[in-house]
Amino acid sequence: xxxxxxxxxxxxxxxxxxxxxxxxxxxxxxxxxxxxxxxxxxxxxxxxxxxxxxxxxxxxxxxxxxxxxxxxxxxxxxxxxxxxxxxxxxxxxxxxxxxxxxxxxxxxxxxxxxxxxxxxxxxxxxxxxxxxxxxxxxxxxxxxxxxxxxxxxxxxxxxxxxxxxxxxxxxxxxxxxxxxxxxxxxxxxxxxxxxxxxxxxxxxxxxxxxxxxxxxxxxxxxxxxxxxxxxxxxxxxxxxxxxxxxxxxxxxxxxxxxxxxxxxxxxxxxxxxxxxxxxxxxxxxxxxxxxxxxxxxxxxxxxxxxxxxxxxxxxxxxxxxxxxxxxxxxxxxxxxxxxxxxx
Ligand SMILES: *[C@@H]1O[C@H](CO)[C@@H](O)[C@H](O)[C@H]1NC(C)=O
Ligand SMILES: *[C@@H]1O[C@H](CO)[C@@H](O)[C@H](O)[C@H]1NC(C)=O
Ligand SMILES: *[C@@H]1O[C@H](CO)[C@@H](O)[C@H](O)[C@H]1NC(C)=O
Ligand SMILES: *[C@@H]1O[C@H](CO)[C@@H](O)[C@H](O)[C@H]1NC(C)=O
Numbered sequence: 001x002x003x004x005x006x007x008x009x010x011x012x013x014x015x016x017x018x019x020x021x022x023x024x025x026x027x028x029x030x031x032x033x034x035x036x037x038x039x040x041x042x043x044x045x046x047x048x049x050x051x052x053x054x055x056x057x058x059x060x061x062x063x064x065x066x067x068x069x070x071x072x073x074x075x076x077x078x079x080x081x082x083x084x085x086x087x088x089x090x091x092x093x094x095x096x097x098x099x100x101x102x103x104x105x106x107x108x109x110x111x112x113x114x115x116x117x118x119x120x121x122x123x124x125x126x127x128x129x130x131x132x133x134x135x136x137x138x139x140x141x142x143x144x145x146x147x148x149x150x151x152x153x154x155x156x157x158x159x160x161x162x163x164x165x166x167x168x169x170x171x172x173x174x175x176x177x178x179x180x181x182x183x184x185x186x187x188x189x190x191x192x193x194x195x196x197x198x199x200x201x202x203x204x205x206x207x208x209x210x211x212x213x214x215x216x217x218x219x220x221x222x223x224x225x226x227x228x229x230x231x232x233x234x235x236x237x238x239x240x241x242x243x244x245x246x247x248x249x250x251x252x253x254x255x256x257x258x259x260x261x262x263x264x265x266x267x268x269x270x271x272x273x274x275x276x277x278x279x280x281x282x283x284x285x286x287x288x289x290x291x292x293x294x295x296x297x298x299x300x301x302x303x304x305x306x307x308x309x310x311x312x313x314x315x316x317x318x319x320x321x322x323x324x325x326x327x328x329x330x331x332x333x334x335x336x337x338x339x340x341x342x343x
Contacts, residue, residue, distance in 0.1 A: 019245050019272075019290040028341050029287060029294040032314065033065045033072045034333035040104055040318035041332035043147075043254065043300045045087045045095055047121060050306040052314055052334060053095060055084035057104055062087075062097065062119065064129070065334055067309065076130035078117060086148025086160060086202075093122040096136070096158045096173065098145040104321060107195065109144035109164055116145075116160065116171045116178070137176045139169060147202040147211070147254060154229035159209065161187065161199040168202065168209070170229075182223060186235045190215040193249055201254030201300065206261065210238065212252040217241050219251040220263070220276065238263075238278055244285055246270045248323055254300035256313060258339065264313055266298035269323035273298060273315065273337070287337060291327045295335055296320035311340040 032052070035041060040057040047053060052065040053075075060081040065072045078084065078099045085098040100114035116136045124131035139145060143164025151157050156174040159181055161167075166188030170181040187199040193215045201212045208222040209231070218237040226232035242251035248269050255265040255276075263276040264286070272288040273295055288295045297318035304312040315337065319330040 019270075020285055020288075024285060024289065025287045025337070025342060026292070026294050028337055029315075030336045031294075032067050032334040032336050033070055035072075035331045037319065037329065037331045038321060039332045040297075040321055041299060041316040041334065042083070042085055042318070043087050044302050044314060044316050044334070045089055046302050046305045046314070047089075048093055048305060050304060050309060052302075053087055053119075054316060054334060055087050055097060056332075057083045057085065057102060057318070060084055060099060062130070067304070067312075067314070067334075067336065073129060076119065076133050078133075081113065081115070085146050088148050088150045088158060090118070090150045090158055090173065091155050093120070095119045095121065096148060096150070096171070098148050098160055100142070100145055102144060104318070107322075111143045111164065112140050114139045114142040114145040116148075116158065116173075118173060136171065136173055137178055139171070139178045141165075141178070142169065144197070145169075147200055149203045149209070151204050151209075151225065151229040153227065157229055159202060159204070161202045161211065163197045163199055163214075164189070166198040168199070168211075182231045184223075184235050186213060186216070186218060186221050187211065188213075188216060195250070200252065201266075203255065203257065205257045208236075210255070210257075210263065212255060212265065214250045214252060220255075220265070239276060239281060239283060242267075242274075243283055244270065244272055244274050247290070253298070256301040256303055258303060258313075259310075264301050264339075266295075266301050266315060268297045268299045268318060269320070271296050271298065271320065271325070273301070273313075286342065291325045293320075293327055293330060296325070296327075296330060297322055297332070298335075299332075309336075311338055313337045313339055
């Protein structure tokens with residue numbers, strides 16, 4: 001971590017736009033569940049019953065958090081790995097997750113350590129809360145598997161981004177195979193920055209695959225997807241250069257779409273939540289701030305799926321451990337923001 005901290009100090013650049021002077025919408029952000037200090041919550045997916053599945057980067061664990069009762073339960077630990085990363089629902093209550101070795105202490109990956117697993121929670125029982133857990137395939141060519149998403153109409157396919165190699169793989173869950181879906185310059189790490197981390201969050205929405213590249217412009221881009229689930233055109237720019245401030249040069253991590261097609265982007269390690277109007281190519285800071293403690297180190301976001309929480313954006317955080325502020329590091333958590341209450 002200290003290595004990473006020093007590295008980020010080197011990356012620090014001045015920015016024209018200032019951070020919000022006071023954290024925005026803080027009073028609207030609630031903590032659903034907080035893990036102990038030095039727990040980096042990396043990603044999440046929501047079950048049809050509303051429970052939250054959360055992945056951790058510092059241990060190979062998948063947790064389930066009930067946003068109603070606030071109960072948290074470790075549902076499975078994956079063998080032979082240190083981290084769980086991107087997660088997505090592929091079929092009803094059936095999830096795929098990327099597993100491998102990435103260290104936030106050294107900010108480095110172990111190439112060749114990555115694999116894709118599925119968790120069938122439709123088969124879960126009280127005594128077997130993890131349902132059926134299956135290793136689908138190793139992805140030996142991968143440098144750093146990070147964001148993962150499903151593709152509408154393709155129940156046997158997941159896409160997973162490689163932040164190190166700067167490619168997207170397709171994983172065929174039935175054939176248990178992996179191959180390159182798209183290799184594009186827009187997915188690569190920025191060679192002039194110390195953090196060699198390119199494509200980060202990925203999600204399919206409205207016939208496109210959207211992505212964030214943390215350090216390289218375009219910050220947010222998209223690729224059209226055809227009815228066979230294949231790329232059907234060149235990468236398009238959505239947001240070329242993030243207009244929101246970043247002391248670290250890192251312009252975004254992961255994101256969620258709302259019902260109106262806006263992207264809600266987590267900007268770890270800027271501690272900002274940003275709403276992007278895709279049609280207008282504009283963005284606005286919704287929450288957070290330089291020394292914010294409500295969403296410090298926000299890593300990913302997802303909307304609730306029940307009638308009661310369909311407007312609630314659940315946000316995972318690493319507690320600011322990637323870029324400690326003077327306000328200190330806290331345990332990573334799941335926070336909740338009801339966007340219908342925003343002005
Ligand atoms: C939390 O972890 C950070 C990073 O290791 C450490 O600097 C800090 O002292 C810890 N805070 C507490 C309250 O233990
Ligand atoms: C990944 O980490 C696990 C747990 O520390 C270790 O057993 C395994 O050998 C590592 N994999 C590689 C490829 O280094
Ligand atoms: C652990 O991972 C290493 C590297 O990916 C692999 O060579 C080894 O077979 C794995 N061991 C087990 C028990 O899966
Ligand atoms: C790569 O990073 C540097 C330093 O942050 C930045 O000035 C440059 O614009 C980036 N390149 C692209 C293509 O985004």
